[in-house]
Amino acid sequence: MAVLVGCRSFWQSFRVQAAHRQSACRLAAAFFSRRYVLSNRVVLCPRLNGHGAVTRYYSSDSKDDLRVRYLDGEDSGIVVVGINRPKAKNAISKNLVKMMFEAVEDIKKNKKVRSVILCSLVPGIFCAGSLPVPTIAAIDGAALGGGLEMALACDIRISSNTAKMGLVETKLAIIPGAGGTQRLPRVIGVSLAKELIFAARVVDGTQAQQMGLVSHSVEQNDSGDAAYLRALELAREINPQGPIAIRMAKLAINQGIEVDLSTGLAIEEACYSQVIPTKDRLEGLAAFKEKRQPHFKGE
Template structure:
């Protein structure tokens, strides 16, 4: 009976995800513009040689550069780096940034070769300052609700990506910026990073999932305390509270969290991609239900990996004492 309930719950979850994707597509189409597909984050050759893969930052006031997406290659093939790049606006969330992130997320969902995603900033000292309040001030009151709804759907879509997502927080992540990070599976912060849901300072509340996701990550009481007081904490404290998985000492180039995120993505990369996706789905859906139903969801997800070629490849590699070559099939 529990297995049947689990399968029904899983199917409902999959249908819900499809519905959310349809909504996201419609919203993205509503804000349509030709795709800026060649977002180019450039990586420093010297950093690549020593295994760090550091980002070389290039700034521009052109709105098409607000977001840069890099599909890594070589040994890092399968890792996608999404870099926010609005230095003059402290990476604040604008209409254009929302549109570009929708496009990037949609492209990633369609690419079954993607193994993991890193969300980071290309601007030193800032992850994302939250909503673009200068743009918001120019909006008519009737525009605010629909824009916040679009941002909420975007962050939900980010959370629903089937592959693992890692937020690399090397600077301030405030308001909507922290909400984006909360939608990621794993958060890594530099010790000097600043984080907080500070909306009550503006007499509003977190509107893109912050009240729900923060509570699930650090617990209801602590989430209430941080949100009610609009408190900002550093990376070290965030790690102590469980808001981030790792706090790393910031380096001179200001990308310590990114480098640690890249190391983690490289750990995930060689694992069976279908298995990783099913593990994420089982965890995400199971955590919202009772244990019995959660175990049934796990069983249903496990059933999805049994007929895969990757499972047979894993067994063969174990027998032959070699590294498996998974293809996501």
């Protein structure tokens, strides 16, 4: 469930484009178009293995447009963010942008959050962002245009084999305008990114994994939530690790990848120094010595 990386830059870019409202709405629509319901009836987090959760709604004209689910029990620390605009096919609206800002700020302030999963509550559509915790995009449906751009802003992408992905803006005589021209080349390489963007090509989950666009491609199930379930498994792997260490590791990677190696190593050293005085580090050493599982508190 790790999900939002670079969210702030996405929204800043979105604000710039807001003058062109129709284009912005199309971009937003793609943002959270992941398949995440079992039928025409919306089901939030259909499978939680019996664990409860707290759902938060954010003030808006349509309060159901965005649902943020804080899992509890063994999954405490995992947050599932779902977009629910079925009639608009998850099109990004001014209201949805406002709700996303509120949700991101809420999550950022919550030190108990370990990872975030970004998904859609609308069947057959995915749309996916900057948080300090790991973010995972679960793509079970179509992630086209802005939808793929949002997924590219996440740390990790997981898709079903039947999912469809592509930056198709050139078909409309425009270009990706929410980070697609910058993030896609960084993920799959310049030449291949140019090919996909120039040709407005759409690929499925299997092809996306082969080119490195997604980390995992899983066979879709009858419920249409195979990518979400795989994302949940990954979030559960991340959850027990030291939360401050995870945040610092993400910061070091994200900042270091943009600079030369020497500067990157300096960034790593600075991030490493932040974990040394933490209680979690001492707990990790004690747990290792005592041959037990550590209990990290993010302190």
